Amino acid sequence: MNYHILTLFPEMVLNGLNTSIIGRAAEKGLLSIEAIDIREYSTDKHRHVDDYPYGGGAGMVMQPMPICEAYDALCEKIKKKPRVIYMTPQGRVFNQKIAEELAKEEDLVFLCGHYEGIDERALELVATDYLSIGDYVLTGGELPAMVMIDCISRLIPGVLNNDTSAEFESFHDNLLEYPQYTRPEEYRGLRVPEILLSGHHKNIDVWRREQSIKRTLERRPDLLTGASLSAKEAEYLKRLEIEIEKQE
Template sequence: MNYHILTLFPEMVLDGLNTSIIGRAAEKGLLSIEAVNIRDYTKEKHGHVDDTPYGGGAGMVMQAAPVCDAYEALCERIGKRPRVLYMTPQGQTFNQKIAEELAQEEDLVFLCGHYEGIDERALELIVTDYLSVGDYVLTGGELPAMVMIDCISRLVPGVLNNDVSAEIESFHDNLLEYPQYTRPEVYQGMRVPEVLLSGHHKNIETWRRQQSIKRTLERRPDLLEEANLSKKERQYLAELIQEEETAKTETQAQESNGSDRAEAQK
């Protein structure tokens, strides 16, 4: 996997990515990360890459020519025209499925905008994918690019010491990850669940799957629509939903009774 990041702040992305697991993977040659400074491709004598927007408005817009020239020079150097991912809140929200698809590529280009964005003509000429990390606005595309690169890299064979980790973490089968515990067995009166100490692998696996389902229902119920569940797990989910609805009904009844008693005391 070769990452090419078109940016105005190459130090920012390189300093952030050349550390920890991703940095070690780069050192081993499992992936490569290069930052292409868009400023190197401006023909403006003062090194400017932006200008005021046509039609007026606040802020500055990155010019099309330096962006396109940086990409074309990259393509000529590597001998191919890889996918270009533009970091923008207008794009499709990045998720694990997209990461899995992108992990199949050999080269990926991340285009990081700044100021009020990039001249639309550059986007139309080179961008293949518009991606977002959420419905909010950042000062530039560098942080979203780093987030996506970190996520995609974990799916590259050999990057994680234990490749199984990438398969069973959050969003595997569209479920959140189960709770994790380590030593000591008791901390501030809180014990590690007995099943994890049993050594019974089948029971542990069942418990973990159930905990993943329960946690997903509590925190991200929207994911359950596409969750990959067995018939027995779907039955377990139905029981959890029924328990949740029963508890909600009982709470509403208690609140109603309390309100009636308060009204009667008046």
């Protein structure tokens, strides 16, 4: 996976991404992270990349020329036109399924806006996807880009020490992850569930799956509509729902 980030703040994204698991994956050559400074493509001697909006209004708008020139230079370098993701609250809300889809790409471009946004013509010429990390407004697209890159990278083989972690963590089969425990067996009067100490892996798997269903029902019931459940698991979910109704 090759990430190309079009940004006004290359140090911000590089300092954030070249650490921890993602940084180690880059060092191993499992992925590459390139921050392209949009200001380098400004023809203004002061490297301005924004101007007042036509029609009036508050703030400044990023000009189309530096963005398109930066993108054209990248396409010429890698000899293709990669997928370009523009971070905006107007886009689809990013989720695990989208991450899985994007992880299949060889190159991804993240276009980070700033100020009051980007000239619409640049978006028409460059952007292929509009994505959001939530229904709120940030000062720029760098943080959303970093969030998405972190999530996508975890799905690349070899990035995690244990590749099964990416498959069975939160949102697997639209279910939240089951509770996790480690040593000591007892802490402040709270004990690790006996089933996890039994060594019976089949029973542990069943318990974990049920805990995932229970936790999803309690915390994110909206996810259950897309959950993949066996007949027994569907019966278990129904019993939980009945119990909750009785308590109410």
